[in-house]
Amino acid sequence: MTENLNAEIIAIGTEILLGEIVDTNSVYIARSLRDIGVNLYFMTSVGDNERRIADAIRIALSRAQVVITCGGLGPTVDDMTRQAVAMATDRELTFHQELLDEIAARFATFRSQMTDNNKRQAFLPDNAIAIHNPVGTAPSFIVEHNGGVVISLPGVPREMKFLMVDKVLPYLHERYQLGIIKAHVLHTAGIGESMLDDAIGTELLEQSNPTIGLAAHSGQVDVRITAKADSVEEADQMIAQVEAQLRARIGANIYGVNDETLEQALVSLLKERGLAMALSETGIGAYVNDQVSKVPQGKEILTLVESFTNPDELRAALGLPEKATLKELAQAAVERVCEQSGAMACIAVVSLPDSNEAADSEEGTAVVAYVGGQSRSRVYGFGGRSETVRPWVSMWTLSMVWRMLKEQADVESVR
16 A cells, blocks of 8 residues: 655755745656655755754654755855754764765766865765765765655756666655656636636545646646556546546636647647638737747648737728727737638737736737637737736637637537
């Protein structure tokens, strides 16, 4: 039977707290633990201070059986992980000549001179299990303490990843009876997080295994199903049962799973139905065009693409008066590109490029989609060219077209 094992990750380094580097190590370790069925409830960052690191380790040991630290194993004065682990587990440090010899040998292969401060790296907490590091100069170690373990890894990503795979995961498998944790993500669009939460229902969202979680992104919401089981096959069966329930409730909004994108889903549906698409963009650059064009065969389904800098430029091209609203401009633009291209799927986006995205005015962006004789529109209270607005508008625009195509295909399938 799989053991219920909890872990905690502690990323060590003042540079993380100052925002000078991004902590990608914790993400990698978290995914590695997930794949072997280890629960992870806390991830901590702490600066280069011996007492604070020790406090963080003590707290972690009080709520997890496995604590993995990352960083602070170098030769300099601010590398304090060894001392902090010793302090947290009430131990002294012991010198290991064989570790210093290994460090010296590594420097020799680099044709570089080892300095005296590297001797610090050969000290480990008393009775620690040394993790020999063949890809770097920072020996790592495991301290078994009061039923729990502290595993200290180097902060250099290449070294950390090697030791995690080659040493740490085999150690955890040998010490504990582990299963797997598998995640499966359903991507939805065209529906907000609160409405999605309501549609799924409390009884599903509050179940314990598999668990269901929502994560909102720009214009889309992911539904993550996570199953813990003794085997991949068992996890897949558990996930499939929950996915079937979810699709019965929110299937109309699910466009893909795991690595699939909305652009891929839309292009595939257009190709499947033998349709082309025309596109008019104003005020957001050629963002939607760029997103669709990145997809294989994306450029092939775009028969006509036009882009205008701002609504005034579009208004002049359409010959409309100054009082024309953004929605009226988008409606005229979509009619024109449809007529010029003969496409059965057409999109027009008109946005005020210089508006403040936080202003939430009555009219900042208008979207009109035309698919097979039917049209839909939406007006948003934000506009602009920011990296927040453009992805958001693109997702909602493409999801509108995707849903219209899907609905028409569903109607035709029952005739």
